[in-house]
Amino acid sequence: MAGSTTAERGERQQESSDPPLTRRRLRLPRLRTIIILSIVLVLLGAGSVWLLYGSSWLRVERVSVSGTRVLTPEQVRDTADVPVGAPLASVDIEAIEARLRRELPRIDQVDVVRAWPHGIGLKVVERTPVLTVRSGEEFVEVDRKGVRFATVPEPPKGVPALELTVSRSSSAAASLRRFGEARLVREAVRVAGALPASVARGTQVVKVRSYDDISLVLTGGTTVDWGSGENGAAKARTLHALMKASPRARHFDVSVPTAPASSGS
Template sequence: MAGPTTAERGERQQESSDPPLARRLRPTPRLRTIIILLVVLVLLGAGSVWLLYGSKWLRVERVSVSGTRVLTPEQVQEVADVPVGAPLISVDTDAIEERLRQELPRIDVVDVVRSWPHGISLKVAERTPVLIVQKDGKFVEVDKEGVRFATVSQPPKGVPALELVVSRSSSAAASLRRFGESRLVREAVRVARALPDAVARDTQVVKVRSYDDISLALTGGTTVAWGSGEKGAAKARALTALMKASPDARYFDVSVPTAPASAGS
């Protein structure tokens, strides 16, 4: 077998003459590949940062509003104060949501969404009044959670009024001290939400005398003694059946739904 050529012997002599440290520092093909990949990743990262924050391609150019009923899109946009012209990625959506809820209490739910590449969408859901409270010649709207969220000059149609009439009797006074006005308001809301649709449309006033003494005033002078806000579904069923059985009655009592009663004609 032929021995190594002169060139090969020269290379081996050169390798054997290299210092050990130099051989260790010489990059291997695998190391070179890793270095190249790291450089590419750094360049891609820098390019992405520039694209998101430094370029003019991904900046806020428009703000859209959806879901408003009483509020106007212009009111929502003004309070949202979205920084038009700013990088889209830098917009603080949480801060915008918090600002809208605080300054526009009529808003129940709001979702601020980035619409790439140039938009911000403000999707809102307004509170719906289930009761109104008259105060100083105006009307305060109360939603299904008992939140008093807006004051209006004209009452919304089809929304019953809340009358909190706590007498001076010892039981009524004790009820007010025990539960507080806000709890009594929530109980009235609980009653209003439980009403059958046909009764809800005819309800003009929800009157609260105490926690367990809530009544309804309907159109045509009909009165319904409801009692507390508990067992609302059972009371609704009892009232519906009772009204069908006694269509000419003017007084209904479903405070004990297992023993409802009616009277008058």
């Protein structure tokens, strides 16, 4: 293997003979660049923090509300208690959402958003009642999840009443002990949600005697034995077909959808 040439050995000798001062001078521009960039980054960071939290440019000036139906925008805005005048970046979004859900149970979903540069948006979705429960002279609204969320002086139109009348029979009592009142209410909600649209509009009362003994009272006094909340889609189809086939009937039984029955005229 050939050794180093005379020229190569000379170059290496020249490099090794460069004084330390020369090498330090080569490194100085690099060091200055790093220092300058560091200072610039610090200044940019400090400026951003000041812009977000210290300046008057990005502060809350307005609060908008959307999605209300029964609640008023003023109710939502007052309950949210957004700190007007505070830096927009410092507003505690999660705390506002939690406060609205806690103090306004009619709200099912809420989304609090920053609307740069000066706004906060409150987007709410209210619960929709599917049943009402009488409580003295008032009515409690129940949503599709079985949540009792509001008490009103008059029942909302088109929303059936729930009658939870567990009979004294041993089977009904056992049903109540096993499932509890909250579960029976959810079953009633489940039934109400499965009704055909034409039947739902005319349903006045959903009666619950036990888990598997749920019935309906329709406009005009027509009754329907629904059974449990299971197989709701099949029961809905069967009821729709049965009512078309027997329009004068006063009672329908779809508790066993494969063996329905109707009676009365």
